[in-house]
Amino acid sequence: MSGISASPRPALRLAGQKLAAPAQARRRVLHVRGTDVTLLEEVRKLAEADLGIDIVYETLDFLTCQYRAAMDPLAYDIYEQCFHNLDIVWYWGALQPIDTARIRQWENIGDLSKAGGISKYTWQGHGDAPVRKLYVQPDGTLGQQPMPMISMLPTAHNVDSFGYDRRLFGDEGPEGASWAWLLDRRARGRIALVDEPAIGIFDAALAAEANGDLTFQDIGNMTVDEIDSLMALLETLRQQGFFVGSWLTPAQAETMIRNDRVSVQSMWSPSYSNLGAMQGVFCESVPREGYRAWHGGASLARHLDGAKLDMAYDYLNWWLAGPAGAIMARQGHYMTNAEGVREYLSPEEWGYWYEGDIALCDLKGPDGRIVVRAGQRRPGGAYRERVGRIALWNTVMDEYNYAARAWTRFIAALGTRPS
């Protein structure tokens, strides 16, 4: 994936201090801190070419990214992560509001991001639906009442589920899947969960509720007692040898599948097209309980002003212009202005990724490898069908501090198990 800091850093900047004019010969530099979900080398090169600036990516893992975005806000200009990370980063005072009047495509951003669902009749989903963190309210908090200023420009998003081995769970098709499979006795010893607490804990909770072990009053905002019950259940299952381990990066998840060590695990796009011989054996589920969704975006660092701020707005506007959305689509992610993306995709690509049509030819991923074979259909169907079935959003819930510590202890215990 994209590399860290290729060009020299600019001179030390101090908060509130005007930036010195860039040296005559050098191009202007924009520093972007984010994760490998959106910081793709293909995106960076295209943006550099279109905007005529140098862009330096700093790619971090999920936890480090949100932590350093909050604690070290002078070291970047743009922060790209997810809406559920904003509770930590926004309230730490690291970001500045984005003026929607300066976002050219603002009107074309879809209602999933701006209103909470693709139509007013759609259920928003439990947890941190992006609209609940989108608008900057007059008292400085984030809320869903529309305001001219926003916290994060909504960009890439997707709905996730889990992956399963159809040799074990049968061939009834992905639509027959249930989150219950993620803690299914049939897969004992061959189950893996993602390490990240804001995601993994919900995969486990959805599974525990689907198989009837536990019920949550609000699965997107668990109480201390509910967290205790969930962790106790997971610990019991761990002692019974249910789990083969946890994974930190999608590459680790893919390796476990290629080595045939898992039958069901936390997983998401684009891993399904990196499975080698296991492609077609290990499938993306369409759980009947609904998806676990996430929504990415880009925010402005608090220290930006003047020409640097203008450059940052150019970059935000570029994100919605279309080419970036096309790259995102090829790894299975949606963009908020879908129609703008359409003209940068072939009709076959648009049909497969957005419309849920059968692929009429082989389709390539962002790096040029073939990721979809002719004749395949995207599990879950078209955009509207998939995002209409969101059970829950990735969430940093109220008891996150308590839950994440309990989760970390569980993951550490998993790691000590000989594999």
Added chain:
Amino acid sequence: MTPKPAPQGQEPLYETIARVLRHNIVSGRLPEGLVLVEGPIAKLMQTSRAPVQASLRMLNAEGLIHRFRGRGYLVGRASRGPAPIRRPLDDFDFDIPAASQSALAVRGTWLRVYDRVEAEIAACQIFGEFRVIETELANHLGVSRTVARDVLSRLNERGLIRKGAASNWLAGPLTARTLQEKFELRSIMEPAALRLAADFIDYGQIARVLAQINTGQTKDAAELEDALMRFCLGRAPNAALIEVITNNRLLLSAMDKALSDLGLPVDTVALDQYGALFQLIGARQINAATAFLQEHLRILSYKSLARLKIVALIPESESLPKYLSKV
């Protein structure tokens, strides 16, 4: 309010101080009309001002002293209208009975260590649940186990630690639920205290706080929160209410301090809100001020909850004192 029948070593400090003052007034050592202000009394008894304030409010309620147009209280009943006598307490035959003296001295030893332990125990709770080990605490402080136990029972009274099933002392964890409960309590009690205090607030003092805000001398919200407590809520003529408010704030202030030590920038929105609050209080718009305080606390609760989440990403401080062990 009536003092609880408790042994002198464990009674609240303000009761010990009230006992000493009462003794000196009733025995005629302090003349009618003598002006009592908290500063010199605190110095004489080697305590802080807060318990002296509380004890003066008690004696006022008992009718032994009364408020007058100046600062402080006058000895004697208001009905007799004595002329104020302003002289240092040293001029009189002020007597501290032996029993009270030893109570004050014991206070001295453990007051010295108490504040530090209180800060450490309050601060650790954002990192989860801890057992407090009494013997380790005594070693850590270089005091006897009796003093360590006194410190622990005081922490227990103030709601910072509790007894576990195995009769051991437990602290934390500070969960979102605890935080929300504490803010809910604040929004019930603090506006009520402000209302009660309206007639006792020194409005000259409020003007000085406002001047400091307007000239940009006030740098963080914690300073103004403290001023609100000292100059407004703390003036409510209800010592029990003030004590509950103070105790309820302990964990929250410790969390704020821990977050600010981690580098949380100044919350300018909160600063502005305190500014607006002091404006309302300064204008004696007490109804508006209590409503505003309630709304301010709601927003603060929401923001504190979000800020607490970052702590999940921070490993427990390695500098945690040895007497705390992770549960």
